[in-house]
Amino acid sequence: MIRFQLNGNSVTTGVNEDAPLLYVLRNDFSLNGPKFGCGASACGACTVLVNGQAVRSCITPVSLVADTEVVSLEDQTPDSVLSVLQQAFLVEQAAQCGYCSNGMILTATELLSNNPAASDAEIREGMDGILCRCGAQARVLKAIKRAQVQI
CATH class of the missing domain: 3.10.20.30 (Beta-grasp domain)
Structure with missing residues (x-):
């Protein structure tokens, strides 16, 4: 067990x-x-x-x-309340098909918890391992930047 x-x-x-x-x-x-x-x-x-x-x-x-x-x-949505990152993803329309959103949001959660003031370059580097076939990476960056100011 x-x-x-x-x-x-x-x-x-x-x-x-x-x-x-x-x-x-x-x-x-x-x-x-x-x-x-x-x-x-x-x-x-x-x-x-x-x-x-x-x-x-x-x-x-x-x-x-x-x-x-x-x-x-x-776990990011207790009581159906979206996390700051999830809200930012919605506002910035950072998910097209949504398949990579799980990885994007959880990777960004770790990134921002370790580096709340991450630069654009640091965010790009931190998110580099998540494959988005739809090409929403620019909107993902905007969403993470939006969430940064609210965290």
């Missing part, structure tokens, strides 16, 4: 310890935020926060999150 905190709740799973965290989150806990994109840690659609760090859940064995705190995009 593997125990960890998931969006503020203590959870336990009995799956094989090598099972990808992404599958456990989606199949066992019915979370839809983290997406399967590439399965090779190249796109970022599966991103979650583990102890505050953006982690690719598609390549992370569930055993590695034992006794940690895992946060998914769903």
Whole structure:
């Protein structure tokens, strides 16, 4: 049995310890935020926060999150109130198809928690690992900058 905190709740799973965290989150806990994109840690659609760090859940064995705190995009909307970043993404229309939004928002959450005054160049570098096929990167930058002033 593997125990960890998931969006503020203590959870336990009995799956094989090598099972990808992404599958456990989606199949066992019915979370839809983290997406399967590439399965090779190249796109970022599966991103979650583990102890505050953006982690690719598609390549992370569930055993590695034992006794940690895992946060998914769903935790960013307690009581249906959007986070500052989610609101900024809406205002700036930073999501076209929305598939990468999970990775964008959680990666930006980590980025801004570590560097609340990040420059444009630092934001671009921090977000570089998230693949957006729609080409919304300029609007994502604007959304993160908008959120910066409100955090």
